[in-house]
Amino acid sequence: MSLFRVALAQINTTVGDLDGNAEKVRKGIAEAKAMGANLVAFPELTITGYPPEDLLFKPRFIADNRARLDSLIPETKGITAVVGFVDADKDIYNAAAILHNGKLAGVYRKMYLPNYGVFDEDRYFKAGHSCPVFDIGGAMVGVNICEDIWYPGGPTLHQANAGAQIIISINGSPYYAGKVGYREKFVATRAIDHGLYVCYVNIAGGQDELVFDGNSVIFNPDGEAMVRGKVFEEDMVVADLSLTAIMGHRLRAPLHRKVKPATLPDGVSAPVVHLDPLPAAQRPALPARKLETIEPIAEIYKALVTGVGDYVRKNGFKRVLFGMSGGIDSSIVAAIATDALGPESVIGIGMPSRYSSKSSLEDAQALAKNLGIEFHVIGIEPAFEAMLSMLGGMFEGTEPNVAEENIQSRIRGNILMAISNKFGWLVLATGNKTEMAMGFATLYGDMAGGYAVIKDVQKTTVYELARYRNRAAGKPLIPESVLTKPASPELKADQRTEESLLPFHILDPILKAYVEEERSYADMLSMGFSEAHVKRVISQVDKNEYKRRQAPPGVKITTRAFGRDRRLPIVNKYRAF
């Protein structure tokens, strides 16, 4: 065998859906066989979905996951399949099963467990200490899992030293904007360093706050991408790897000989495991296929569509609703929801008050018409007046303040939740990351909802997304006036968001520096931001942690999202300036 055909099954697993995930593996194996693949690989923790979090504390869940894996073994007659599962033996491991010709031929246990950012794997798993190489009819294949390939001295090195020509890396690698390029850099480097093929398979789809971007890819020993999977969509990525070419490459460019000392660390082994050779399969020619690429803003848009779409579908909702004010935030959420779920599943609710401008309502109506979605108008004045009169006694002698503003926002939250409770539709919250950071949002008001679509998207990016979506539509799907009028929550007369906060083009870079990059006060001043602005942003971000703690989940698209990615105390007397 000089050409080894590898298939990467880039599937959309669902956490806890053991039967559904196993069924996807079954179909993937059949499809790979039909294509004459020697090996098919599935993403990290295929059977359980990723990340299963505290489901891993249920011994029955572990046993059920193993039973599903075992049910797949007979499907592998005539092929090798790499399937992620939880391996149990006194303790549990994040593992990959190597199923070969109807047998369980081996298990690889993840050696590097990430425990930073959104990851808590030290909470759940014990690390593995063996990284075998499987000799599959002369093709030398090393399997490892996600974080493992991030380390220059990790299992890829030991497997290469033990003779691996092909690395199968199975992943559950969550998306953020810019990650694909970052990731591909070092994955390609591993291929170059060790003179081998790296076959990288990832999940495509959403799980709570995370989206997985797919982008499965195969690098040749020169670090060139041979083929790349679709972005955020299921795909089967196939390539023929030349084993003879590898030997030639290694003789010609023997970098691997000097990369690192070849000694294994204490306790780590890298045995070679010989599997039964399989008869050559029927092989249809592979169709030519362009390398997938996508422009950065389109990628973010697609991440949001994937996140909300999968959250709604995987939780079994049929329709979504949200407050549609005619502002830019609810407008982009309307477009995203419509692209994710179809116009028949999307309901906008206009809820004007005495402070709402006529043009806002008109913009919302125009957008609903453009998108083809249902739109209802429910004025909030009767409830607002009732609330003011009910509170008249307690508020006597006080000046109007944020209390009266928030009452309106919370009446809107109540209306949306009432409709949700009545019909079983999911409420989407429409706040952006800039507001979340600054606390410029009403808890139980505009923050109310099951899923906050753009909570990790800064306001300036919201505008970019709207312009992108209109460009893609070839027409002003989102009315021009939505993009050009000044932002306002319209909770009192003549309110302007940029006057209450700071101009967005100033505010967003400061927020990025503080929230995403953890820049110090001194650093931020030397980046050219003004002292007054930086102090104001730090104070406001810090003191609004309590609001964010009660915010709905939403799609992570940056290196540091609010939520499990950023764990700040609420009681916190530290001041960073």
Add this chain to the structure above:
Amino acid sequence: MSLFRVALAQINTTVGDLDGNAEKVRKGIAEAKAMGANLVAFPELTITGYPPEDLLFKPRFIADNRARLDSLIPETKGITAVVGFVDADKDIYNAAAILHNGKLAGVYRKMYLPNYGVFDEDRYFKAGHSCPVFDIGGAMVGVNICEDIWYPGGPTLHQANAGAQIIISINGSPYYAGKVGYREKFVATRAIDHGLYVCYVNIAGGQDELVFDGNSVIFNPDGEAMVRGKVFEEDMVVADLSLTAIMGHRLRAPLHRKVKPATLPDGVSAPVVHLDPLPAAQRPALPARKLETIEPIAEIYKALVTGVGDYVRKNGFKRVLFGMSGGIDSSIVAAIATDALGPESVIGIGMPSRYSSKSSLEDAQALAKNLGIEFHVIGIEPAFEAMLSMLGGMFEGTEPNVAEENIQSRIRGNILMAISNKFGWLVLATGNKTEMAMGFATLYGDMAGGYAVIKDVQKTTVYELARYRNRAAGKPLIPESVLTKPASPELKADQRTEESLLPFHILDPILKAYVEEERSYADMLSMGFSEAHVKRVISQVDKNEYKRRQAPPGVKITTRAFGRDRRLPIVNKYRAF
């Protein structure tokens, strides 16, 4: 020196309050000197407060913490002080500084980092590999940190082998009901195993969802508690340890000789560090002191008082308010808040609707009078009618369901938040753990608030707490009728919580088995619970994860609280039966 006087400064640190925490250390050192102590020890991460969470990602925070530690060094003329801080050297460590006679004499770095339950220490720290023993004028003292002492083969063993007679264990050990007994068992065992004194110092106070129970304690080599600190309150715990008695004890009962092989694990060292001997100090006699003990239900009550009191004070609020319905939940919250903050800081709001019984309002009024707190009545009918008419169009042709019930609850949430926004008072949520588990609570309604006092307290325990509080008062502080009438949310006619859910005496044990103990379906059946009940509980707990994700923080009092202690996915298709 044959008597070594140790002082344990059981202080209430605050996360991020570097100056405040350092000031408490300064005072503690002065107090210990006045008592003629040879050594004074402070709790884990004294300077930063515990747990500092992602504040640890700020390099300036680490530098500031170090500066505060350095400012304390000159205070230690004539004494040894053990102070928790974050040590930095290329990476960061959870560490203890040994300050001796005006110098930094050594640093111990925590070797065992907990990364389970509420702990995420692998996210932040690198583990240490050295466990020195300090020779302080002939007294051999080993210092280690919290989790370290939980391990039989941990630093205590190595320090004992290197000659330690006294172990100083500095802790940030969060409370749950029953933990004190559990903890003292093995801390006492370490003293017996190695024939030495163990001096255990803990924080006393609340931090977000955690409360620290104090209960600092000193065990002699027979594993007997010599002295124990106050429960949940600051204290200075002092005892004289006899070094000559230790030698006699070891010769008489040489268990330590055979406990474990004396070889150190690879890479771990246990050097002896000699410190300058100090002149003998003036020593007032120690006053006799009873060992603190507290009955279990009183301990839980005090945990709740501490949690809410510290959350309110440390966040700078002056007053709290909450919906006071005359039901058992809001009644116990009223009592706890009053005990924590004083009656002048507590405001109850009665918000009757068409479904509220007259007796409920009377009970609330009677309770407010008994507690001496402010009480206001704001009927919700005008807003409820306005909402129903506003939604009349959309709801046309539908039957009343949970939507109409929740509208009322959310109007109440809106009223409380409006008053909060107007006057700057903190809203307390009054839901209990049984409701939280079953989703029998209204998101943005009765779940609204900054702090959920009894969210980790099961309904049956709420009744126990009320009976305890009345017993302690020697009179029905909480009116008898509150304890005897059937529980009801009063959101529709003739509603009974135990009919909507299950009788609490059946429901609570099933919930404990499922939520706190992760018992499997089969296990629960063999515990004698009915199939129908168990299935219902599992389904309802699982499907309401989304609500709990948006709940306010509240005091953890069980082994497994909802929140960071229990991290379940929302998208989750696993069914445990």
